Structures are given as C-alpha cells and as structure tokens.
Amino acid sequence: MGFDFNALLEKAKKGGKAVADKTVELTEQAKVSAKIINEKAELDGLYKELGRNVYFSARNNDEETDFENALAKIDAKIAKIAELEEKLRQLKGNKLCGMCGKNNDAEAEYCSACGNKL
Ligand SMILES: [Zn+2]
Secondary structure, eight states, X not given: OOOOHXXXXXXXXXXXXXXXXXXXXXXXXXXXXXXXXXXXXXXXXXXXXXXXXXXXXXXXXXXXOOOXXXXXXXXXXXXXHHXXXXXXXXXXXXXEOTTTOOEEOTTOSBOTTTOOBO
C-alpha cells in the first residue's frame, strides 16, 4: 500500500486551477460592480445638475432653456447601468424571473419577489 504522491499532486493542481478560475471570475465581477457604482455616482451628478438648471431656469423665468441634452445624457447613463447590471447578472449566473423580472441568486429555485418557479 504505497502513497501515491503523483495522484495527490494532480489533485492539488486541479484544485489550484479551480481556485484560480474562481478568482478570475470574482475579479471580473468586482470590476463590473465598481463600474456600476461609478456610473451611478455620475448619474446622481447628472440629476443634480439638471435639478440646478431647472431651478435657475424657473427662477429666471427662462422658458428658452433646452433640457433635451441633459435628458439624453441621463438616458444614456441609465442604459449603460442597465447593461452593466445585466453583465454582472450573467457573470454571477443569476436568474431573472420570467414573471416579474426580479434578479435572483444562481441557486434560487423560486423567485424571491413573486414566488414564480425559476
Ligand atoms: Zn418573480
């Protein structure tokens, strides 16, 4: 009954690779999460700017102010955040509920919002 060092080594290598893959996955998720936080902060800034412009426009009875550009910037930011959130959902393997659209954990069998079977 000999000790099979090679078999142990193989097993350790495989384990190490799995850990490395998992680490890469988590790093990618962390990057996308950080981007989402960043984009949301920028969106808050755009809302704030628009609010200030609306305020001064109303105070000065300025009916000429065109908000289309600001609205378009906000629309683009919202779309970008939705895109990143979808990417993060895919990286995590999360399940979207077909009934209500709620983002559920990968292990979930039923939707946490509406109880629909996933
Ligand atoms: Zn649901």
